[in-house]
Amino acid sequence: MKKVRIAIAGASGRMGRMLIETTLKAADAELVAAFDQPGSPFIGKDAGELVSQPCGVAITTDVAAGLAKADCLIDFTRPEGTLHHLELAKAASCGMVIGTTGFSAEGKAAIAAAAESIPVVFAPNMAIGVNAVFKLLEVAARILSEGYDVEVIEAHHRLKIDAPSGTALRMGEVVARELGRDLETCAIYGREGVTGERDAQTIGFSTIRGGDIVGDHTVLFAGIGERIEITHKSSSRMPYASGSLRAARFIAGRKAGLFDMQDVLGLK
Incomplete structure (x- = not known):
């Protein structure tokens, strides 16, 4: 061999x-x-x-x-x-x-x-599991294309130097592509103060940094009366x-x- x-x-x-x-x-x-x-x-x-x-x-x-x-x-x-x-x-x-x-x-x-x-x-x-999640997000975004707000939440260890993570951004790109949106114009990276009502066309990102978290990623599709969460967590x-x-x-x-x-x- x-x-x-x-x-x-x-x-x-x-x-x-x-x-x-x-x-x-x-x-x-x-x-x-x-x-x-x-x-x-x-x-x-x-x-x-x-x-x-x-x-x-x-x-x-x-x-x-x-x-x-x-x-x-x-x-x-x-x-x-x-x-x-x-x-x-x-x-x-x-x-x-x-x-x-x-x-x-x-x-x-x-x-x-x-x-x-x-x-x-x-x-x-x-990670193979994360790439499986990318495919699941394509399907979810097509099904949940109307009436659902999209938020991407990621957590990593305190030493990570970039935010949001590359994985979180790719998740946002996958969802935006399926929804016919441009992530560069629809992404919201954190909120503070009086922000007004949420724009339904935006995709939000939340970043957590602390301890020795290897990598957690969740994409939340929040509708009226229900929430769908697709999550991947790395323990090593x-x-x-x-x-x-x-x-x-x-x-x-x-x-x-x-x-x-x-x-x-x-x-x-």
Whole structure:
């Protein structure tokens, strides 16, 4: 069996460690490189030791050298770091799975441009369950298209730097598309003071940040006399890592193209 050769960015972070553990446990994947920021105390250490599974792969800052050995880079870091890695991946003809969120329009355009040369899976959430929820939201929005107000509520740990989450925004995009609305013009990000009556065409977003919440998302369809709530809750980062590895398998052997998890799961 030919194994997918995986490189992981942000190796010492919470998501990086989960990706290392998941890759090392997969029979059809091989960890060939792991990267961390210059100055990290983990540089030079065995990446597997972070998850009590020594593997002989040292954590390094030399991304270009590591990508030369890899089929796919999995990156859940920050937009500026991910975009730098993207250029190096393109130079190395290495595929990329991007779970980073918080990109500007320019950043998203750079990802799309790179995907003309290499295969890229770019998704706001890699968890298979979340992507099932995206499909459920399409159906719910079509059925509940009249007489229901839509609110998106999300909660994450105190260290998350962007809000609303990429997953919450994608949920809003899915619902808005099915309702024939433009999320950029109908989204309301928080309310304060005397706001007046709710505009029925808006989609509201509420953000909670605290503690170590991995990720909770609810889309509320509030009608007269009833409420429908579609919720996904993550109790660990394992679903994101498992989905990322599935995405890496999906692009293995592909020459180029921009994909998301709906493509990976065959939901389109």
